[in-house]
Amino acid sequence: MRLIAIVGGLAIAGLLLLAWTQPWANVDLTTGATVELTGSDAAPALAALGLAALALAAALTLAGVVFRVVLAVLQALIGVTVVASTAFALSSAATTAAPAVTKLTGVTGSESVAALLGDVAWTAWPVIAIIGGGLCVLHGAFVLATARKWPRSGQRFERADDQGARARRDGGAEPPRDAIGDWDALSGGDDPTAR
Incomplete structure (x- = not known):
């Protein structure tokens, strides 16, 4: 659609x-x-x-x-x-x-x-x-x-914090870490290893 x-x-x-x-x-x-x-x-x-x-x-x-x-x-x-x-x-x-x-x-x-x-x-x-x-x-x-x-926009348009909050809200744990997510977290000023 x-x-x-x-x-x-x-x-x-x-x-x-x-x-x-x-x-x-x-x-x-x-x-x-x-x-x-x-x-x-x-x-x-x-x-x-x-x-x-x-x-x-x-x-x-x-x-x-x-x-x-x-x-x-x-x-x-x-x-x-x-x-x-x-x-x-x-x-x-x-x-x-x-x-x-x-x-x-x-x-x-x-x-x-x-x-x-x-x-x-x-x-x-x-x-x-x-x-x-x-x-x-x-x-x-x-x-x-x-x-x-309509399907949601890709995750590349969301901040890493928003993705984690959405996962917790939906009843899941933190999303699994991957290189792209870590890079996005660094770009946003967060340390991905601190989680």
């Missing part, structure tokens, strides 16, 4: 970043020109959200149970934000196209730009971005549902 969650998170982040770079719409202007809107024009926040989802998937590789729950909630919020950002871009072509139209024509002001707009031909990429946002929400729910079932 852990591998599925991590790989799935990376794939979703990649999908969001890909959608951000693709053409989202072709806008015909009354002047006869055509403006191509990319995801970076239509939904500039998508890049930051995709990078956040990428960092989140990477953080899952080391996260403990509590942190996994926090990351799952954040992933769901990222997904909701992606859907909202993309839906806003789709609902308001004039606002979405305004920066690109201003750059091409020099016309500013929302009413002036709206007067220049003709037909808007949307591509499939905004829909793919919305699907990516939905997948983020599902990914967050999956991580939340399975967070407690």
Whole structure:
């Protein structure tokens, strides 16, 4: 489940970043020109959200149970934000196209730009971005549902004192000594021969 969650998170982040770079719409202007809107024009926040989802998937590789729950909630919020950002871009072509139209024509002001707009031909990429946002929400729910079932992180992420305390708490004696454990104890400032 852990591998599925991590790989799935990376794939979703990649999908969001890909959608951000693709053409989202072709806008015909009354002047006869055509403006191509990319995801970076239509939904500039998508890049930051995709990078956040990428960092989140990477953080899952080391996260403990509590942190996994926090990351799952954040992933769901990222997904909701992606859907909202993309839906806003789709609902308001004039606002979405305004920066690109201003750059091409020099016309500013929302009413002036709206007067220049003709037909808007949307591509499939905004829909793919919305699907990516939905997948983020599902990914967050999956991580939340399975967070407690993932195997523990390796012992290399725990201090030697924590390992001994865990062994005593679980009813066992001190963990057996080995070269790696002794080295870790020395690194932590403890004398492994004092036990």
